[in-house]
Every structure is written in C-alpha cells, then in structure tokens.
Amino acid sequence: MTIRVLAAGDHFVRNDLLAGALRREVAGGLAISELTLPWPVVPFGPVGEVDEASDVEDELIAALRGVEVCVTQMAPLTRRVLDACPDLRLFCVSRGGPVNANLEAATEAGVAVTFAPGRNAVATAEHTMALLLAATRRIPQTHGDLAGGVWRGDYYTYDRVGPELEGSTVGLVGYGAIGRRVARMVEGFGAEVLVYDPYVDVPGQVELDELLRRSRFVSLHARATPETTGMIGAEQLALMPRGSVLVNCARGALLDYDALCDALESGHLFGAGVDVFPEEPIPAGSRLLAAPNLVMTPHLAGASKETAMKAASIVAADVARYARGEPPAHCANPAVTLSARRPSGRA
Template identity: 70%
Template sequence: MTRVLAAGDHFVLPHLFTDALEGQGVARSDIRELQLPWPMTPMGKVAEVDEASGSEDEIIAALEGAQICVTQLAPLTERILKACPDLRLFSICRGGPVNANVEAATKAGVGVTFAPGRNATATAEHTVAMIMAAVRRIPQTNADLNAGTWRGDYYAWDNVGPEIEGSTIGLVGYGAIGSRVTRILRGFGADVLVYDPYVDPTTLDGVAERVELDELLRRSSIITLHARVTPENKGMIGAEQIAAMPRGSIIVNCARGALLDYDALCDGLDSGQLWAAAFDVFPVEPIPEDSRLLTTPGIVMTPHLAGASKQTAIKAAQIVAGDVGRYLRGEPLEYCVNPEALRRI
C-alpha cells in the first residue's frame, strides 16, 4: 500500500488530485487530502524555498506515513525531508519546482517532478486578450462609462490604436505559450517575429520569422514576452531596448516580472515612446502602493492570473498524476528534475 498526500489549494483543489490519481489506479482510501490557503492567503517564502503555501509543521504532520505528495504549492524543505523519511516522490503541478529544495531532495533520495505546459493555453489566450485590451483601451473606456462619462475623444486620431491585422508583433520566447500566441495572432492576420536562441528555425516555416533581438525590437510595433527567467536575461528589456522600438509601440508581459525594467517602461510611456503596455506579472507582487505602475497612464494590469482557468487546474493534476502512475508501475518518469534521486532508492 502506498500512501499519497494530495495537498491542494483553492485553485488546484484537493479532489482534482484525487480524481486524477484514481485514474492512475491509486485507491481513494490511500489518499489523504489537505487544503492549503492559497490564493486566499498569498504564497511566499517558507524556510529556504520560494512561492510556497502552508507551513513546515502543517506539511510534516500531513505527510506522516506518506510515500508520495502531489501538490501545487506545498513547500519541500530540508526540515520537511528530514522529518518525513518515508517520502519518495514529491510531484509539483507547476511549470517549475520553485517551492522545492531539489538539492536536499536529491540527497534524501526523493524524486521531484513538475508539470510543464499545464497553463500554456490559458496564458496564451490571456496574452492575446491583454494585447487587445491595451490596443483598444478597453479597461479605460469601461472605467469611464462606469463613472458616467462618455468619452467621445477616444475616437480622435491621437487616441486610437493600431489594428492587429497587418501589424508586426515580436515574441521573445517561442515555447509552449509563445507558439500558441503565434497561432492566434496569425489568425488575426499579424506578421510574427520570434527571438528565441533555442528554437529550431524549421519549426517556424510559414508561421513566424526568427530574428535576433535587435531586429525584433526595430521592426515590431508590439512585443510580448514569453521567456523563462535566467541569470542571462534578467532585465533584458530596458531603456536601451525600449528606445530601439518604433515610437508609439506596445509591450506586453505575461511571463515574469524580472524580464522587464518597469521604471524604464514607465519612462517610455511618459515620453510617448510607448503608446501602451499590459502586464500580468510584476517585479514585486502584490504591487506596492507607491509603484509608478499605478499612476502611469496607458497601462493595463491583471494580478498574475494569466494561467488561471479550470482547464489549467485539471491538466495540472493530471500531469503530476501521470508521473505518479509511472512511478508506481516502475516506469521512467516524464517530468522528473532529479531522476538520479530515484535510482538511489
């Protein structure tokens, strides 16, 4: 008998894990469910790991006797690993195992898995919605109408934005999300440029044109970011890059806040170099009360929910449950970041 902890939250509900695990042959009676407080309570740092929900004591108590944990945000720390010697597999249904101390897990012989692509469709759709909202100033005009103001001046030449059809849109990153955004934008009739050092140019044939970053900035009236953060690309879009774009351009970021210099972007909006911007991610979350993002005009914002859809939660649970099933059947795992840990068992 293998005991499994399904540590869900208010997005990926515990029963979604349980349903997915049952589909892999795990008996419901062998699954213990735990409800973590996110997003009603913000995620944060727990001991040495980031972006976690729940306390070490809570997780240690819930993991008693369990060999497997499936979760989105439960922390996996050195202390938890030492207190839970039965644990063998910790499956995180996120794009990366940010909330796990992978080095300590490897030393303890605990495999860590993740769930790439779980929110790719939702984030791609949200990105395109943010482009449209920024281009057509939908939030601002809606707010004016709700305030009882009919702003006919939005029809003035200086206050209208471009159409997507015929526009050149640059994507920084062409993974699971960027490729989906490309397909949607091509349906609008946009010309798409891609900067991604890792993409195979043959996969872009007839869909997008691969270019270097300098050329993408020079030619694109809209750019949207889809790269994962690395030490090399932090702040990759700053004052110099914004100045290289055509005047009146638009920047959209639904990837990670660290990719963009937000102060430089506000400067660009204030000067007219940029016409609009749209963000789902920020350098500090929640946004500080004194942030320029709250007072600079032309910005559309959502609170880091681009990946939030019912399908995302279901897919996330199914992806990690799939690797649990492989583990129980003695098969190689598909999304394990430290397979050497499992070989030590």
C-alpha cells in the same frame, strides 16, 4: 502494495481534482490523505530557501508522516521538510516549473521531483491576447469612463487610437508552448511573427535587438533565469517603434518596470499589459498604479478550470508511472532513480 499519498491542494488546484485524477490514473492501492493550502487567498512567497510557496512547513511536515508521495501546487519542499520526512520518495508539483522545491536537497535525499509542463499554455496564451487587445483598444479606460457616466469622444481622435494587429509585426521573446500558441493566434489576425529564443531552433528567428526594432507589438514568454533577468530595460524599450505595445505574462524579473513606466509616461509606448510584477502584491505607492494606458491583472494569466484539471492529470499520471515502477515523464532531477521503489524509508 498500498502507496500513501498526500494531496496538498489549494483553492485552485483543489484536493478533489487531485484525488479524482489519482483514482483515475492509478490502478488501486492508494491511501490518500489531504492538506488544504491557503493559496491564492493568501499569496505565496519565499519559504526557507525556495520561492513562490505557501508558508506551511510545519503543517506539511505533520501531514507527510509516513507518506511516500506528495502531489501539490504550492507546498514548500525545503531542506527542513526533507530532513523531517524520511518516507517521502516522490514530490509532484502541478506547475510549469518546480520553483517551490529545493532540487539539490531533494536529489541528495533521493526524492524525485516532477512538474507539469504545458498545464497553463492555452490559458496564458489566451490571456496574452486579452491584454494585448485591451491595451491596444483602451478597453479598461473607456469602460471606466462609461461606468462613471462619462462619454469620451476624444478617444476617437487620431492621436489616441491604437494600431491594428492585421498587417503589423508581433515579436515573441520566448517560443515555448505558450509562445507557439500566441504565434498561431496573432497570425490568425493577419500579423507577421518574429521570434527570439536562443534555446529553441526556430527557422528565421532574429536577434533580440532586431525583433524589438521591427515589432509593433512585443510579448514576453521567456523563463526567468540569470541570463534573462532584466533582459528588457530602458535600452531595449527605446528600440521599439514609438507607439508600440508590450505585454508580459511570463515573469516580472524579465522586465525593468521603472523603465516601462518611463516609456508609457513619455508616450514612447502606446500601451502595455502585464500580469506579473517584480513584487507581488503590488506595493502601495508603486509607479505602476498611476502609469498611463497600462492594463494589469494579478498574476492570473494561467487561471482557467482547464488549467487546474490538466495540472492534476499530469501529476497523477506520473504517480501512476511510479506505482508501476516506471520513471516519471516530467522529472526535474532525473539523477534520482525510482526504479526500485520502497514502501517506506530511504536507504
């Protein structure tokens, strides 16, 4: 039986990667069509009732006619799309979480939604280390001075140099796949690691306030939930030792960025590195653009060739399970059963 699949890739998780992974994983019987989404050339945003998606509802609806499976990174699975696409049974999101899918509506429609946990864990952990070191050693600022023909010897004065990782304490807020990798990396530098994560059982973990008081470096790796939104604000930053460094490669919602700017401007924090923001792109006039010793990257911590290839392979493997009549390995709405696959339509 032929399964009609739409590869709705973009300029990162490309259609050739998705189609190649599907052909490797699924033993024949595929009819693959393609739709190319504009991300990241065109930023994602809210679409209908979902977040962080490409605004392509009309194009997606047209491309999904008669299609049973969609593999994508940024396509919006909204109630409108679901209502217009009765043949859809499986929607595979090649991201760490399916934030671009309306899970309630998908469950009501009998559409299983899968995702790709851990796809960017290595890339994000490595980027975390890059930001931590860049902020601590003032690499962007000193490079900018040199590129402008200025040799700043005053960067070598005691008050301007930063701390070393070796012998320091690094606090990790969140201890999932990324946090665990960062822990191994900083331990390789000779640092002690503290962990706060109420959702995992980590021997010796501490409460958040204790972690902040004891850590010279703090890195955020929690998911954005109602409980974690705004978890690091002025009060929490004030607990960190003077001259410490904060890194956020997780989600902008975790951190109060006005409070971060205050802490940098006052000198309470030596530096910070951030890859995620409360509003993306950063609006003109934002305080972040003038904050001292702040290293910023445009939400690309997870960007590596390996991330894109892993993402394609993870979702293709779940399509293969679906084709064999097996449950998917990474289903966000397991109440939907796919054991009785139908070639088209929904009961």
